[in-house]
Amino acid sequence: MLEVKGLRKVYRSGSREVEALRDLTFTVDNGELVCLVGPSGCGKTTLLRCVAGLLDPTSGDVRVDGKAVDGPPPGMAVVFQEYGRSLFPWMSVRDNVELPLKQKKVPKQRRGELIEQALDAVGLTGTESAYPWQLSGGMQQRVAIARAVAYEPRTLLMDEPFAAVDAQTRADLEDLVRRLWKRLKVTILFVTHDIDESVYLGQRVVMLSSSPTVVQDELVIDLPAERDQLTTRADPRFIELRTRVYEQIQTAKKNAGK
């Protein structure tokens, strides 16, 4: 279980202070897929970095399975938006996926199995020896997802992972995330600025206000578990839910303007 309680982050540079996050509280249950959506510049990435233990919050705390996060916790993997910079260009696809496993001291044979399974799961069998920069953007992000999956995390954080890929690839990758989530039973916190994406993917959507950020609203997505790009997105309930999220985000923006 992932708990975020009273999280606040203030950036200081010299005498200037910017309050990025004001007061955030929400939880993600084990095995849940929660989407965080908010207007651009609302501190989504700051929040995610605090949850990942990459950034110390000014106050409040983050707990994973009851343990306070004060550095990257074990059993957590992060998929960054900038796949091109997150993958190491000096390593082949296979080595990129393998390196975190080596760091985790997974035995060699097991590493081989995990790599094969992970690459197969993201549909990249046969690209082991390629370098990331020889692949298309969508394939690179698949490699990053495979790397995270092979790590066998209990919690998977995804920071706007599909913001930089084209719309068709994005639809494929969304379905991939749903499939992996169901199969691996991981907890996923998925950060996005795309309202449709958040409704399509999530079991629950947490909406954030504009900066300084608080939780604007939460919405349970009561769509059937089997989703697909055509029927789900045409479902009247989907449209109803996305409208609700859209309205909340608009309200958040308006309040920020005042």
Add this chain to the structure above:
Amino acid sequence: MTTARRADPARAGNPALLGVAGLAGLLLVIELAPRLGLVDERHLPPASRIAAALAREAVSSAFWVALSDTLIAWALGLAIAVGAGVLAGLVIGSVPVLRALTASTVEFLRPIPSVALIPLAVLLYGSSIGSTLLLVCYAAFWQVLVQVLYGVADVDPVAFETARSFRFSVWARIRHVLWPTALPYVFTGVRLAASVALILAITAELVIGSPGLGNQIAVAQASAAVPTMYALVVVTGLLGVLINLLARTGERRLLAWHQSVRGEVAL
């Protein structure tokens, strides 16, 4: 480079062929100028006589001893400078306090021309190989250090955070993120340092008289063996070309993944 390749091939001609033609032209000028009396033959002998002197050198053992002396001083000095430069660069570069602390000192020490240290080298080591090494190391060290500092500063924050999020140890972060990022810079540093090291090795031998090609050039000059002197100068030039070529080949092999080497890629 791409634009050069795209230029009209008929007008551009074969670059290798043109290069050879240029070299042949230069040799021809050096051959003819003294023979036509345009320059004094005592100061610039014709190319053919320089070549003959070079052939004589190639069979003399003193020449090969001098060549190996120069190469040893060059290689040893370069190795020490690269080792020290890389180590210092990685340490200074990854500790912001150290970097701030040393920045002004580096900027002060770096521009001191190595040749200004010749009196010090003589005081410390006389005309032994130690003198050459001191000058070579000093000149080459800064080239490497500065490049490594740039390299460490170039580490991608996303790559670094990726490593952190997967709980890489400090050593693993250096080994798998910092070092590969800095490597292209290290190579640039080594390439620059290799050329500078050769210059300083020859200079030290020439001025101080420590054993090596530089010393042989001085001896040839003092004994009025002008063609031999030129022949030795040609050898030092060839060494420079060879060293640069080696460094570039090594760079291309080891950095096949890097943007500057891999070029445009399909997909």
